Amino acid sequence: MQRQRAGRRQRGPAQGDGRFRWQREIETGARAQRHRQPQGTAVIFRRPATPPHRRGAAVCQFRCPALSAAIMAEITKPVLRFAPSPTGMLHIGGARTALFNWLYARHTGGTFLLRIEDTDRERSTPEAVDAILNGMRWMGLDWDGDAIFQFARAGRHREVAEKLLAENKAYKCYATPEELTEMREAQKAAKQQPRYDGRWRDRTPGPAEDGKPYVIRLRAPQSGQTIVQDVVMGDVTFDNSTLDDMILLRSDGTPTYMLAVVVDDADMGITHVIRGADHLNNAARQLQLIDAMGAAIPVYGHLPLINGPDGAKLSKRHGALAVEAYRDMGYLPETMRNYLLRLGWSHGDDEIIPTVQAIAWFNFEAIGKSAARMDYKKLDNLNGHYIRQTADDVLAAELVTFLGLLTPPQTLSGMAQERLRAAMPSLKERARTLLELNQSAEFLYTDGPRTLDEAAAKLLTPEGRAILAAALPLLDATDWSGPALEAAARSHAEANGLKLGQVAQPLRAALTGKASSPPLFEMLALLGRAESLNRLRAYAGS
RNA sequence: GUUCCCAUCGUCUAGCGGUUAGGACGCGGCCCUCUCAAGGCUGAAACAGGGGUUCAAUUCCCCUUGGGAGCACCA
Numbered sequence: 001m002q003r004q005r006a007g008r009r010q011r012g013p014a015q016g017d018g019r020f021r022w023q024r025e026i027e028t029g030a031r032a033q034r035h036r037q038p039q040g041t042a043v044i045f046r047r048p049a050t051p052p053h054r055r056g057a058a059v060c061q062f063r064c065p066a067l068s069a070a071i072m073a074e075i076t077k078p079v080l081r082f083a084p085s086p087t088g089m090l091h092i093g094g095a096r097t098a099l100f101n102w103l104y105a106r107h108t109g110g111t112f113l114l115r116i117e118d119t120d121r122e123r124s125t126p127e128a129v130d131a132i133l134n135g136m137r138w139m140g141l142d143w144d145g146d147a148i149f150q151f152a153r154a155g156r157h158r159e160v161a162e163k164l165l166a167e168n169k170a171y172k173c174y175a176t177p178e179e180l181t182e183m184r185e186a187q188k189a190a191k192q193q194p195r196y197d198g199r200w201r202d203r204t205p206g207p208a209e210d211g212k213p214y215v216i217r218l219r220a221p222q223s224g225q226t227i228v229q230d231v232v233m234g235d236v237t238f239d240n241s242t243l244d245d246m247i248l249l250r251s252d253g254t255p256t257y258m259l260a261v262v263v264d265d266a267d268m269g270i271t272h273v274i275r276g277a278d279h280l281n282n283a284a285r286q287l288q289l290i291d292a293m294g295a296a297i298p299v300y301g302h303l304p305l306i307n308g309p310d311g312a313k314l315s316k317r318h319g320a321l322a323v324e325a326y327r328d329m330g331y332l333p334e335t336m337r338n339y340l341l342r343l344g345w346s347h348g349d350d351e352i353i354p355t356v357q358a359i360a361w362f363n364f365e366a367i368g369k370s371a372a373r374m375d376y377k378k379l380d381n382l383n384g385h386y387i388r389q390t391a392d393d394v395l396a397a398e399l400v401t402f403l404g405l406l407t408p409p410q411t412l413s414g415m416a417q418e419r420l421r422a423a424m425p426s427l428k429e430r431a432r433t434l435l436e437l438n439q440s441a442e443f444l445y446t447d448g449p450r451t452l453d454e455a456a457a458k459l460l461t462p463e464g465r466a467i468l469a470a471a472l473p474l475l476d477a478t479d480w481s482g483p484a485l486e487a488a489a490r491s492h493a494e495a496n497g498l499k500l501g502q503v504a505q506p507l508r509a510a511l512t513g514k515a516s517s518p519p520l521f522e523m524l525a526l527l528g529r530a531e532s533l534n535r536l537r538a539y540a541g542s
Numbered sequence: 543g544u545u546c547c548c549a550u551c552g553u554c555u556a557g558c559g560g561u562u563a564g565g566a567c568g569c570g571g572c573c574c575u576c577u578c579a580a581g582g583c584u585g586a587a588a589c590a591g592g593g594g595u596u597c598a599a600u601u602c603c604c605c606u607u608g609g610g611a612g613c614a615c616c617a
Contacts, residue, residue, distance in 0.1 A: 180614085228546095251615060280547065304547085371549095373554080500576050
């Protein structure tokens with residue numbers, strides 16, 4: 001059976017010429033002003049009186065022969081947006097939401113807009129705006145045009161609220177915050193869902209209300225149902241009786257989030273609203289507002305949330321909340337895009353999905369419905385893949401940049417950078433993060449004998465040092481190239497009844513200070529005869 | 543409490559009525575090997591429970607259980 005996906009339902013032709021209002025609007029140009037996209041999905045207000053056969057008749061608008069190709073091209077270009085509120089860093093969940101929107105826009109050749117929802121003046125900060133913008137840039141999610149700041153549009157939001165008020169689709173409510181708190185407490189005590197009881201819905205303010213502060217609330221339908229047709233979740237039905245009359249305009253005249261999103265989405269011509277599942281409940285209320293405004297309904301898609309490794313809500317306790325943190329841990333943007341994409345979206349058995357491929361493949365149908373958890377091991381593995389995939393000099397340059405961003409910044413000498421680049425083919429094979437890459441390259445950065453780590457010290461026992469001492473003259477007498485050195489070591493080992501490893505390990509420890517490293521003879525060659533012998537002599541003999 | 547959503551190996555997932563339930567990460571073994579990786583082969587590991595519908599349910603429906611989200615003059 002087909003999964004319940006949002007159909008492309010359309011309200012039936014409203015007038016007698018057999019065409020939809022939007023079709024007429026497109027031809028007259030009226031629609032382009034109001035909206036740039038056909039209604040992808042529709043809310044159906046099921047009035048109890050509506051006969052079943054008239055509910056949300058399904059019609060495919062793309063079959064209409066009356067539309068020219070040019071109009072088709074115009075109306076099928078989606079407009080998406082990512083709309084974070086600047087109250088903190090760019091969260092990993094937000095990053096995924098942005099990614100999915102971006103992917104769909106790039107996939108369809110549509111538009112991807114960025115809107116900063118800064119209407120909460122208390123909690124919004126310029127630092128957070130920067131953090132979000134930087135996070136987006138680091139992730140490689142470029143947006144079209146300038147970022148839009150919602151607060152700047154407060155006048156427009158107020159205008160819409162006033163219009164709704166004038167049309168009697170909204171009303172003034174004089175209830176005080178204290179009064180409402182009291183009401184909610186009583187409802188909770190009665191084990192009911194806290195909900196505005198509509199006490200001012202049909203009441204006309206008398207002289208007592210003169211000059212008193214009021215809010216503007218939407219006159220929402222009280223019966224029937226509101227259906228959110230969601231490309232991820234399917235049809236989600238809410239009884240209008242469970243939804244209350246939400247506040248549009250606060251008593252200080254500022255718009256609420258509900259008003260601002262709906263107005264902005266409509267004004268910006270947003271065709272697809274893809275956001276976190278925490279907004280699914282909001283969608284029903286927003287649909288009521290959209291209906292009151294007579295605006296076009298966007299396609300909705302609510303993405304399941306991301307949980308921490310333990311399945312609980314992703315919180316600061318899990319650390320690594322901001323995308324910045326992933327950058328600092330040495331993950332590549334390409335890795336993040338691939339990983340976040342696979343968290344909740346799939347394409348058969350494919351795991352390695354570079355961004356270009358993702359753009360070609362991305363769709364809404366393959367988005368999963370259940371919440372996912374972060375798996376850092378898998379992230380590491382994927383990052384290792386992309387590190388190996390990166391060209392040597394590009395990766396070396398990225399590491400240098402990365403080190404410069406650390407606190408405190410680390411800089412590499414010219415010699416260090418040169419060696420880093422030369423050793424990169426072997427180095428990158430062994431690193432899962434840029435941090436690991438850096439650690440395994442450290443022995444190349446400076447000259448002179450190494451200080452041994454614990455494992456290396458264990459290799460340089462008196463016995464190990466004796467082997468090292470015995471091997472030294474042979475190496476010195478050899479042509480200083482990787483293969484020649486290896487051949488010398490092999491014959492030396494063989495002559496003394498030793499395995500190559502027994503000879504190589506003490507050498508490696510002295511050369512790198514570690515028990516593991518890129519291939520030994522390759523590194524000897526890279527460091528050169530003088531430097532290598534200097535390091536080895538320091539630990540030769542007792 | 544109430545509204546809404548979700549439910550396949552430990553984790554991410556494939557599956558869209560009939561499969562030896564597949565892949566990936568992680569874990570174990572083997573191979574390769576100068577170490578560590580990478581790579582190849584291989585093993586263990588799942589349909590939450592109960593009712594229906596059906597010749598046949600992981601798959602469709604209902605209930606239970608378990609998770610999650612919303613319920614502000616926050617966004």
